[in-house]
Amino acid sequence: MALWDYTVRRTIILIPMFFLSTVVIFSLIHLAPGDPIEIMFTETGHPPPREVIDQVRKSLGLDRPIYVQYLIWIKKLLRGDFGFSYGGPFIGQSVLDLIRSRFWYTIMLMFTAQVLALVIAITLGVIAAVKQYSIFDNVCSITALFGYSMPNFWFALILMLVFGLKLGVFPICGASTAGADFTGFAALSDLLRHLFLPVLSVTVGYTAWLFRLVRSTMLDVLSQDYITTARAKGVRERVVVYKHALRNALLPVVTVVGMRLGFILSGAVVSEVIFAWPGMGRLAVTFALNRDYTGLMGLSVIIVLMVYIANLVTDIAYALIDPRIKY
């Protein structure tokens, strides 16, 4: 029951936190020089007359003081209205629709990558730690060092070059074969084929990072006294590793994974741009470049909520993994 109380308490604290963070983000975005109207109209050397620019600015309410703009925005938000895009390629379109259309693509990319990375990193990390300094450990550690230090964008380009161009086994970009009308299984396989390279490019760096973390915490835990005790008691090695050691070693891993989970929605910007994946990271870049206030705010709201949920889930996961932790 204590856990439930804790959850409710945290949720109540969220409300002022949420308003505070929107105020901060809203003012930060407005502090940046240039507004969406300037950018919209001054793309080339032939902008419309001043009065037209001023009129459009007025019609969007951008001539009002910032606090009035904020109040109008928050009032709309509370009614579930995210507003429409102020600039850039999606001008005039509903921000919620835009986010909705990108949402599943990002979840697909990032969630697959997270799950893959977790499974691979924990498996390899545990084995490497148990067989410390073995050939397996050395190979894994060196590979991880490479994966960890390699720039993401470079690796993405190499993947594209090898799998897309030279071998021609995976499509180079996009989320589907443009213009093809696949249905059923064909559509699914088309999607999976397009998903492969972006997921790989996101997974490798993340897996390497996670592997190093799992290995080092596992080594740390394995040298503890209670492990020696367990072994002395005659507990089977498998139980020692997976029950006594891994459960304790997972705590720091859960912390960092939880932190990453919150930012899952902002996506892997680099991979999304390089592979032309229609995800939210790319959307965020487009919004930011065009000073699209409503678009950026809409994305921020969702990311703030996600971070909160991820933190909560992490805290609950602590309690589940480690019975010593009580709320």
Next chain:
Amino acid sequence: MKSRIVTFVLLSIGFLLIFTSIISSIHMQTMSQEKPEPLFTLKYLYNTANPLQRDVGVLLQEEWGKIGVNLVLEGYETATVRSRIWGKSGFPTFPTHDEGGFDVYLQSYNWIPTDLVYYLGCFTAEGIPPLGWNYWAAHDSRADMYLRKCMSTYNMTERKEWIYKWQEQKQEEVNEIVIAWPMRAYFTKANIKNYCIRLNCYDIDLWTVEGKTEEDHVTVRYAMSEDPTVLLPMFGDGGYLSYLPIHRCLFRLVYDFEKETFSLEPELVKDYELSEDGMSMILHLRDDVKFHDGVPMTSADVKWTFDAILDPATGSTYYGDLSAVIKSVEAPDDYTVIFHFNKPSPEILTLLAPPGGYCAILPKHVLGNIPHDQLRTCKYNTEEPPPGLGPMKFVEWKKGEYVKFEANDDYFKGRPFIDEFIQVIIPEATTALAALEAGDVDILHTGYSTELAGEIERLKKERPDINVNLAPFPATWFIALNNDHPVLNNKYVRQALAYATPYDKIINDLMMGLAEHANSQIHKSSWAWNPNAKYYTYDLDKARECLRKAGYPEWPPPQPAETPAPTGPSLMPTLGGFIGGIIIGIVLTYVLVRRR
């Protein structure tokens, strides 16, 4: 204890001496190497996202430094740069960089390849009438007079004469330093025929694909870096940007450019009549043109389109340009349109065929009920374009992925060869090229051109199935100078800067050879280009001479010969300090050790 304190103090003094002597020697050295005071300081504004602007800035800093100009580079991101150039600087005053404007800025300007005189207005003190878009604060009454004369006569010989004089005058005054006309590289699959880079999909009905016949289902994929911005052409913001291919294949203008010669050709009209006094024009429309939904186009659609643009409430990009010339539009019968003008305008046909396609004819039966001030936010501008008159019909727009079109069977010039046209959105240039090489797309948008310039040689050698061509692009690169700047308002200073600019280095090293040295704002493919206007070349002696004419002292200042070499005296205290410090240190340490 006491002795320790004494030793510590003495040691400190010793090391202090060493430090001071080192510092003084460094200072002496810099003093002896310091350059003479520069003649004046200018600030170079650049976009941090634009490597070319930055690199040119670095080069100019070095080169202009040789004639005594201290060029300070200041980079900002796009929004700030734009607000400095367009946002705050309203006609007629142009703030300098320190006041929030700019001093020096590398800029390119796109031209219509034929009758472009109208657009030159922005280089005059009046700006483009009546709004006064004068971008670079050029206050040269003589050049303005030439241009005004050119813009008010119908006689081509006279026009040519005036526009030639204008170019000579501009090069004499150097209101901006003209650098080069760019070339663009374009990349297509070798089997795509009749593709013309400058038309941006406008000629899509003429494209053919080698190895395919009329019966085959032909799909052409076109890579673009960004989703379309606006769907109604009247809100387009000009240039050769990504939304344009959409307008180009969906909509038609009353007049447009012919493909090879870039002369103006009737498009939706049979012919036109200009009144004696030049104050009105009658257009006779074609009667066989249908919108994509099957409704025939009539004069009502033309009138509605122009009325919407001419209404300031609409907020169309083209309002300023059109309202300066066109007073009203009349539709006496279904296939006749009469334009009434504010003043005689020799550029009227050019005005009806803007490169941005702003006044493409839109269907009144679809848009007619929407109030003008809601056109910008209506779904036809944001979600789904209205039926147009072009060779392609809109099918689907999957945001962030692609826009799909199909052939218009009823196109008035005949059904296009291509059955399906897909604009794929790929933000990264390298990805787009990889997709082309892998066969996922057939044509790359010109926007990728500069980023892929380094790949041209390799593709030419290794990939016979890919067509790489260089084509002149109707634009001019120039260094905009703030003519209101207290230093730059002197003609001789501007000339000096023009002479001190290394054109060859900029073109060959920084523009990857994708440009040609220019002598005019007008592109050399135009009838109006004056081949005799002055070409500035890199010549530091002439530059220094110009600065002397402007009243600046000689630079670098002549070195007084009798000044004794500063090394001797400056080195002695340094060495002394060094040796002294070391001796004191040794003595102190010795004392310290002995006491122990």
